[in-house]
Amino acid sequence: MPLYKTITPNSKTIVKIWKITESYNDLMETVNLKPENLERVLTMKSELHQRGFLSVRCLLEEFGYNDDDLFYDENGKPYLKDNKQISITHSFNFSAVIVSDVIIGIDVEKQRDKISVIAHKFIDYEFNYLNKDAEDYIKKLTAIWCVKESLYKLFATPGLSFKTHCLVIPFEICDDETIAWIDYDGKKYRYNIHFIEFEGFTCAYAIA
Template sequence: MPLYKSISVNSQTTVKIWKIEESYDDLLQPLDLKSESLERVLSMKSELHQRGFLSVRHLLREFGYTDQNLFYDVNGKPHLKDGRHISITHSFTFSGVIISDKEVGIDIEKQRHKIAIIAKKFVDYEFNYLDENADDYVQKLTVIWGIKESLYKLFATPGMLFKDHFLVIPFMLEDKQTVAWIDYEDKKYRYNTAFLAFEGFTCAYVIP
């Protein structure tokens, strides 16, 4: 399947999501990969990861870019050669890319009950408004994780901790948006966040 969803966040920012239904060969065939990208995809042990990697390159094409336009810094953060900002995610059968004139982050996660088991590792302040007996507990945890993962990708600073440095303001699932903060080394940064659910997955993304 080609493009699954395209979201115009604002005049400078677009999110595109791909549902990965093609075979590895069908995804690889039309792409012009850099030698290091081809080496990377061939070294992946899981075909699911290979297809995720390749589907992201198809999303780049949807934006008018190719694999040649993309590079990674020492922290593993992706960049575009023209100076626009990009963030990338893939999870099982979905991948996503956000591109903007501003710093951005995106994450897609499968909604799974096991997130409740690890909640204490990434949730602190948010326990004040979460109800672990509520029907939407797993979905809300998945949103919080996705937002914090997106913030981490945007900031790309080693040493940051989801639990200690990231804060997600109370929200309802139907709001589809909330505000998040980074509180790090005596500085505070505010971010607008949005999230959506589809086919048992949650996508979250953040912009300043």
């Protein structure tokens, strides 16, 4: 089974990353889905999304959970029946799950040049320290997107804006960590950020 990487950023938190090498049929034979999720995966139009969905269930099993242990609230935020915090992501041939006793969020994205085209939609403050001519510009944009997506997932509040409400403090790719803030409705929330790169992908996770 292609468990790609396990990370333990602190005693309360574990991150597991899966490299999706199995076929859709192989994954379907591996996991047990509750009826509503079986219907959901069968109606997905993209096999890539189906494999991502199923690989997340494989990761749940790596944590000792199954599909019945996972549920979602009205804002689409996932929870576990034992009240542990969980966040989920998948992109192309990688998926990742983070489980913790504290509030967390995670995202993984493929590093692609086209992110520069939409940078103005999710970046404001960060333009002050980004250098468009730097070799790591695309990597930094991808990291910032992942961080803000992680914040969005953990905050799970309608109306939260990547550009307006989420701020990522200056960082270097080699540092593998930074600080980010959510400035929302007159209150500020601080989060510790970690990110890693592998095979042309970036994964970032936020920890309260």
